[in-house]
Amino acid sequence: MFPQRIAVVGTGYVGLTTGACLASLGHDVTCADVDEAKVERLRHGRTDILEPGLADLLAGGLAAGRLRFLVDLAEAAGEAEAVFLCLPTPRGPAGAADLGVVESVVHELRRVVRPGAVLVCKSTVPVGTAARLTALVARDDVAVVSNPEFLREGTAVADFLGPDRIVVGADDPDAVERVAALYAGLGAPVVRTDARSAEMVKYAANCFLAMKLSYVNTLGELCERLGADLGAVTEGMGLDRRIGPGFLRPGPGWGGSCLPKDAAAMLRMATVADVDFGLLRAAVEANQRHRGRVVAKVRAAVGGRLAGVRIGVLGLAFKAGTSDLRDSPAIEVVRLLGLEGAEVVAHDPAVSPDLPGVVVVDDPYLVAKQAEAVVVLTEWPQFRAIDWALVAQAMTGRTVVDPRNHLDPEPLARAGLVWLGTGCGARGRAGCPAD
Ligand SMILES: NC(=O)c1ccc[n+]([C@@H]2O[C@H](COP(=O)([O-])OP(=O)(O)OC[C@H]3O[C@@H](n4cnc5c(N)ncnc54)[C@H](O)[C@@H]3O)[C@@H](O)[C@H]2O)c1
Numbered sequence: 001m002f003p004q005r006i007a008v009v010g011t012g013y014v015g016l017t018t019g020a021c022l023a024s025l026g027h028d029v030t031c032a033d034v035d036e037a038k039v040e041r042l043r044h045g046r047t048d049i050l051e052p053g054l055a056d057l058l059a060g061g062l063a064a065g066r067l068r069f070l071v072d073l074a075e076a077a078g079e080a081e082a083v084f085l086c087l088p089t090p091r092g093p094a095g096a097a098d099l100g101v102v103e104s105v106v107h108e109l110r111r112v113v114r115p116g117a118v119l120v121c122k123s124t125v126p127v128g129t130a131a132r133l134t135a136l137v138a139r140d141d142v143a144v145v146s147n148p149e150f151l152r153e154g155t156a157v158a159d160f161l162g163p164d165r166i167v168v169g170a171d172d173p174d175a176v177e178r179v180a181a182l183y184a185g186l187g188a189p190v191v192r193t194d195a196r197s198a199e200m201v202k203y204a205a206n207c208f209l210a211m212k213l214s215y216v217n218t219l220g221e222l223c224e225r226l227g228a229d230l231g232a233v234t235e236g237m238g239l240d241r242r243i244g245p246g247f248l249r250p251g252p253g254w255g256g257s258c259l260p261k262d263a264a265a266m267l268r269m270a271t272v273a274d275v276d277f278g279l280l281r282a283a284v285e286a287n288q289r290h291r292g293r294v295v296a297k298v299r300a301a302v303g304g305r306l307a308g309v310r311i312g313v314l315g316l317a318f319k320a321g322t323s324d325l326r327d328s329p330a331i332e333v334v335r336l337l338g339l340e341g342a343e344v345v346a347h348d349p350a351v352s353p354d355l356p357g358v359v360v361v362d363d364p365y366l367v368a369k370q371a372e373a374v375v376v377l378t379e380w381p382q383f384r385a386i387d388w389a390l391v392a393q394a395m396t397g398r399t400v401v402d403p404r405n406h407l408d409p410e411p412l413a414r415a416g417l418v419w420l421g422t423g424c425g426a427r428g429r430a431g432c433p434a435d
């Protein structure tokens with residue numbers, strides 16, 4: 001049973017982490033990807049993905065001969081006892097997850113996988129997908145198992161090797177046990193269930209987290225109007241074990257490659273099932289409003305008009321610890337600022353994208369130069385170490401908008417700057433758009 005020959009299809013955040021971590025557990029892993037240049041880099045131990053520990057696992061797996069990279073799907077999967085599908089499932093028409101890549105790969109795999117193989121779906125897919133894939137494979141000797149992945153970007157390796165839980169779902173109990181056994185040694189609780197329930201766990205968890213964040217960001221709005229301090233409020237809430245302290249930090253809305261698309265897919269599933277998921281829809285709408293609220297604060301800070309006004313932006317990634325820009329709230333805020341005619345100068349420590357109409361610089365102090373306001377959109381630790389006196393000298397305005405409440409307001413105040421967080425409450429309401 002252990003170790004096993006494993007194939008992993010797709011070497012993005014999930015696939016590469018899965019492949020490298022399963023190899024580190026002792027399995028014999030072959031990864032396949034259509035991106036030839038990526039496969040070539042991975043063969044040489046190089047990855048563009050910023051994930052602590054991943055490069056070391058990659059090097060270790062390659063050196064031990066337990067990790068290989070190929071373009072040829074048939075060659076990679078032909079001998080494998082388990083084939084992990086780690087393929088993109090982007091937002092498709094009407095918000096539904098687009099299963100095109102998953103289905104085309106499974107269509108190809110049906111001809112090449114060995115008898116007794118199990119196809120393990122790690123991609124986030126709508127409820128009922130395992131059943132669809134089983135029909136597509138149309139082989140009695142091949143099982144399809146749902147095994148959703150819960151890793152976060154920036155902590156992918158630690159999350160994979162130390163998960164809160166492993167969820168394995170299939171209608172064939174033997175296939176469930178075979179997949180659960182691959183993770184033996186991690187010591188995580190395993191939820192064994194049917195495929196539909198496993199598929200639903202993934203959406204249920206992500207959408208719950210999204211709703212928690214929209215709740216917090218809306219509380220921030222309310223605290224600003226009522227003069228309460230959101231930091232104290234979330235501390236007081238988080239100590240209640242039924243609520244927990246995680247996912248209570250405010251921000252410019254939630255983003256990333258998963259939460260927004262998974263919320264859209266869940267809403268689509270609900271619509272098709274004729275269930276009114278107004279709660280989730282409201283969370284999505286609030287999220288768009290919260291991105292706009294950041295722009296409103298910046299607009300208010302510069303006197304009500306953004307046209308021709310220079311705004312410095314610190315942070316573009318959707319959160320700290322990653323260079324991923326997919327569905328980044330920072331990118332959306334920058335876009336909205338640009339729509340109103342602001343001249344945006346931006347910096348991110350991990351990524352320097354080409355953004356239309358935006359000057360991207362490689363030095364955080366350059367964003368302050370002649371800026372009427374600075375806005376901090378990603379919670380990079382290095383932004384807390386900025387010399388705010390230097391920033392104040394370079395800026396023409398005084399306000400630093402900090403929707404994540406990431407900065408320590410004291411050094412800013414000493415430099416003569418006005419710090420504007422979320423739910424500022426007792427720390428001062430000056431500058432909030434409502435005032
Ligand atoms: N990124 C995350 O944090 C995360 C976490 C949990 C679950 N998920 C889910 O996992 C899935 C993959 O997400 P990701 O972020 O790793 O995606 P990604 O875009 O980083 O990687 C996908 C990989 O698949 C490859 N690929 C595309 N078509 C292919 C094909 N026909 N054959 C072989 N390879 C192909 C791409 O070249 C790419 O390397 C999605 O369903 C996502 O929702 C993502």
Ligand SMILES: O=c1ccn([C@@H]2O[C@H](COP(=O)(O)OP(=O)(O)O[C@H]3O[C@H](CO)[C@@H](O)[C@H](O)[C@H]3O)[C@@H](O)[C@H]2O)c(=O)[nH]1
Pocket residue numbers: 124149150151152153154206209213246247248249250251252253254255256257258259318319320329
């Ligand atoms: O207290 C918090 C926590 C997060 N965020 C924001 O929420 C978004 C998502 O953050 P996070 O969940 O850490 O990022 P992901 O790496 O996208 O991970 C989520 O999406 C993955 C893909 O499905 C899942 O596997 C993970 O369990 C789930 O946390 C980002 O914009 C964060 O800035 C906040 O604003 N406040």
